[in-house]
Amino acid sequence: MPSVTTTAPFPDDVATAPLLVIDYALIKMGDRAEIDHLWVAATKLGFWYLKNHGVEEEVNRMFDMGAETLGLSLSEKLKYEQGDNGDSFGYKARGTIATDVDGTRDNVEFLNIAQDDALSWPRPIYRTYPATVNTRMTGTITPFVRKSMEVNNTLLAVFERQLGLPRGEIAKLHSTAEPCGSEARCIKTPPNQTTTGVGAHTDFGTITFLHNRLGGLQVLPPDSQKWLYIKPLADHAVCNVGDALAIFSAGILRSNIHRVMPPPGAQSQFERYSISFFTRPRNSVVLRALADKSETIANAVARAPPEGYDTGSTSAEWISRRIRKLRLKNRKGPETWYASMGTEMHANLERRPDVIRRSAVA
Numbered sequence: 507m508p509s510v511t512t513t514a515p516f517p518d519d520v521a522t523a524p525l526l527v528i529d530y531a532l533i534k535m536g537d538r539a540e541i542d543h544l545w546v547a548a549t550k551l552g553f554w555y556l557k558n559h560g561v562e563e564e565v566n567r568m569f570d571m572g573a574e575t576l577g578l579s580l581s582e583k584l585k586y587e588q589g590d591n592g593d594s595f596g597y598k599a600r601g602t603i604a605t606d607v608d609g610t611r612d613n614v615e616f617l618n619i620a621q622d623d624a625l626s627w628p629r630p631i632y633r634t635y636p637a638t639v640n641t642r643m644t645g646t647i648t649p650f651v652r653k654s655m656e657v658n659n660t661l662l663a664v665f666e667r668q669l670g671l672p673r674g675e676i677a678k679l680h681s682t683a684e685p686c687g688s689e690a691r692c693i694k695t696p697p698n699q700t701t702t703g704v705g706a707h708t709d710f711g712t713i714t715f716l717h718n719r720l721g722g723l724q725v726l727p728p729d730s731q732k733w734l735y736i737k738p739l740a741d742h743a744v745c746n747v748g749d750a751l752a753i754f755s756a757g758i759l760r761s762n763i764h765r766v767m768p769p770p771g772a773q774s775q776f777e778r779y780s781i782s783f784f785t786r787p788r789n790s791v792v793l794r795a796l797a798d799k800s801e802t803i804a805n806a807v808a809r810a811p812p813e814g815y816d817t818g819s820t821s822a823e824w825i826s827r828r829i830r831k832l833r834l835k836n837r838k839g840p841e842t843w844y845a846s847m848g849t850e851m852h853a854n855l856e857r858r859p860d861v862i863r864r865s866a867v868a
């Protein structure tokens with residue numbers, strides 16, 4: 507597998523987002539200044555680099571697993587397709603989901619492996635996977651999942667304290683006693699693409715722990731009309747806040763809009779892979795602001811937009827709706843795409859309709 511240094515370099519003439527670099531080792535030690543930096547990153551942009559996370563080797567092995575699995579024949583991969591009913595786990599073929607309001611097809615394929623399947627292996631909770639996944643479950647996938655859970659849960663414990671929530675309150679929403687939507691993902695973009703890979707979106711869940719070797723990921727900073735690349739840095743993860751955490755915190759933590767474009771400059775000639783881990787709440791957790799548990803959140807609810815932060819939807823319903831409405835088979839018109847949206851709907855759409863509604867050409 508090509509690493510950051512063996513493909514073309516990230517060009518220096520494209521605009522990049524100034525993400526803060528957070529040192530996970532310092533966060534774990536409870537370093538006050540580093541926790542303050544993390545808080546700024548999570549509340550202002552909702553994206554940050556994370557270094558010293560300790561998952562570097564497992565991530566490298568996940569890139570190999572992803573390349574091998576997505577290198578299988580299409581007919582083999584299609585046996586594991588997630589389908590059109592809103593299920594997240596399994597294989598997603600290219601061209602099956604909308605990247606914008608016009609229903610423009612995506613050009614990426616990906617594989618999602620449920621946290622619950624990795625933890626209960628060899629007994630499936632949700633589903634089965636290709637042989638290339640099965641053979642790497644014990645040595646690669648389950649260790650990656652466990653370590654990623656540990657990182658995300660550590661960050662969540664920091665946010666819980668900062669939000670003035672009782673100890674364990676956010677952890678409770680993610681307890682492994684009930685199945686959840688958490689998953690590991692490998693995305694593959696073919697070389698020499700000119701259209702959007704993954705359309706503008708916010709992540710469905712709580713925290714995303716992402717690993718990139720080539721560029722292509724872009725964020726739309728608050729109040730900006732310009733998409734900025736996130737430059738991959740060796741052994742640095744990119745973390746971001748998802749909708750569930752934005753909703754629990756009544757918008758104090760920011761679920762920022764982002765998308766995947768073809769890699770910039772000479773990097774576009776290479777296949778692009780990304781590896782991510784999405785922490786999501788237990789299936790039955792209702793997505794609403796935790797105002798009754800924290801004065802800080804109650805105050806934020808008082809200042810909230812009219813739609814508020816009471817979705818009336820469980821985490822499982824929220825994820826399933828968003829996936830179902832993105833699948834082109836289910837598309838009835840522009841309203842299907844609007845119905846696929848999460849917090850980006852009220853937070854962004856009215857203020858910046860054009861940069862979000864239509865997908866771009868590289």
Ligand SMILES: O=C(O)CCC(=O)C(=O)O
Nearest residue numbers: 693704709718723766780
């Ligand atoms: O591939 C990437 O860099 C990011 C992918 C992403 O945003 C997602 O899968 O939600």
Ligand SMILES: [Fe+2]
Nearest residue numbers: 707708709764
């Ligand atoms: Fe995302």
